[in-house]
Amino acid sequence: MSLKTPVVILNFKTYLESSGKKALDLAKALESAGEESGIAMVAVPQAIDVYRIKNKTNIPVLAQHIDAISAGGHTGSNLFESFLASGVDGTLLNHSECRMTLADIAEIVKKTKEAELISCVCTNNIETSMAAATLAPDYVAVEPPELIGTGIPVSQAEPEVVEGSVSKVKAINKDVKVLCGAGISTGDDMAAAIELGAEGVLLASGIIKAESPKDALLDLVSKI
Numbered sequence: 713m714s715l716k717t718p719v720v721i722l723n724f725k726t727y728l729e730s731s732g733k734k735a736l737d738l739a740k741a742l743e744s745a746g747e748e749s750g751i752a753m754v755a756v757p758q759a760i761d762v763y764r765i766k767n768k769t770n771i772p773v774l775a776q777h778i779d780a781i782s783a784g785g786h787t788g789s790n791l792f793e794s795f796l797a798s799g800v801d802g803t804l805l806n807h808s809e810c811r812m813t814l815a816d817i818a819e820i821v822k823k824t825k826e827a828e829l830i831s832c833v834c835t836n837n838i839e840t841s842m843a844a845a846t847l848a849p850d851y852v853a854v855e856p857p858e859l860i861g862t863g864i865p866v867s868q869a870e871p872e873v874v875e876g877s878v879s880k881v882k883a884i885n886k887d888v889k890v891l892c893g894a895g896i897s898t899g900d901d902m903a904a905a906i907e908l909g910a911e912g913v914l915l916a917s918g919i920i921k922a923e924s925p926k927d928a929l930l931d932l933v934s935k936i
């Protein structure tokens with residue numbers, strides 16, 4: 713499955729502002745900002761909120777993480793087949809707050825391809841972006857962990873990481889799209905990301921903590 717680019721992927725993480733009933737409110741803000749702007753907007757809620765959002769909105773929904781396990785005795789784990797049954801459209805993998813081994817990433821990327829779901833592998837630098845690209849996910853999202861949650865945008869603070877990831881990933885597999893994230897919140901941040909060759913952004917706190925997430929989303933895409 714592929715999404716129109718540029719894409720905005722909002723990671724709900726575990727903020728109270730993006731959990732439970734508020735997760736649905738935020739997903740509706742994404743839906744309405746997406747409709748108004750014509751830009752694809754994707755929700756990445758906690759596992760427990762996936763089904764609720766899929767039922768009440770028309771936006772694509774990704775899981776935050778899926779475990780490389782098979783069905784059976786794995787208490788507390790996130791099973792691929794359960795997400796599939798909940799109507800999920802794909803998954804993030806290897807977020808810096810939930811790192812995975814390369815072998816486990818490969819296993820879930822393979823399962824997403826078989827089920828025609830979206831895969832987005834998060835990375836922390838150019839080298840890991842290259843490693844992720846060899847697995848041919850739909851997206852590689854490069855996010856320097858030290859900038860996450862700081863409000864200092866990767867596209868302005870570390871443009872060479874974005875540009876380098878784009879050129880190296882495309883050299884390995886031109887079909888893999890590169891996103892960037894960490895500290896992104898404004899229209900200028902997203903415009904700078906696109907200018908560097910990214911095909912979208914992965915972001916969280918700048919939108920989730922905004923007084924009006926919908927207005928913040930419209931501002932985010934106002935300069936592209």
Ligand SMILES: O=C(CO)COP(=O)(O)O
Nearest residue numbers: 723860861894895916917
């Ligand atoms: O980790 C991120 C998205 O997955 C980025 O988080 P912030 O947008 O809060 O910096």
